Amino acid sequence: MAxxxxxxxxxxPTYNTPKGDGHPCVKIEGSKFYLVYEESGIEHERKLAKDLNELMYYVFDDITYLMASDYELKNRESGEDPRKKLLEKQLELMNKISIPFAERLRTRISNILRVSPYRKPPKFLI
Known part of the structure; x- marks a missing residue:
């Protein structure tokens, strides 16, 4: 997929051994799959996945977000909500990996935009 x-x-992500810098780490404990974020020995987040497919969604949600963030930063347009380009690129990348993953992401994006729609940035940022 990568x-x-x-x-x-x-x-x-790493597997079973966290870097300790907030980087995601896949851990499998028995029949449970986790994506764990640990920094300086402190676990900040642990996502439980019911199966390998859900774990892969979590992994690639992170990866595509980082890649889309890089893309948006390099292609930023004045006067446009930066989330627009970022989320469109993330959806494009996720669609290349898996249509069901892209649909799940599309639903999450729709829910986010329902609560916090795109806006023009304040003039001092333009």
Whole structure:
């Protein structure tokens, strides 16, 4: 999946051994799959996935977000809500990996935009 979108290797999670810098780490404990974020020995977040497919969604949600953030920063347009370009790019990348993953992301984005729609940035940012 990472090869399909040409994901940078440093965006991929570690397995079983956290870096300790907030980078995601995949952990499998028995029949449970986790994506864990740990920094300086403190666990900040642990996402439980019911199966390998859901774990892969979590992993690639993170990776595509980072890649889309890089893209948006390089292609920022004055007067446009930066989330627009970022979320469109993330959805495009996720669609290359898996249509069901893209649909799940599309639903989440719709829910976010319902609560916090796109806005023009304040003039001092333009």
């Amino acid at each position: 090869l399909i979108i040409n994901a940078p290797s440093d965006y991929l």
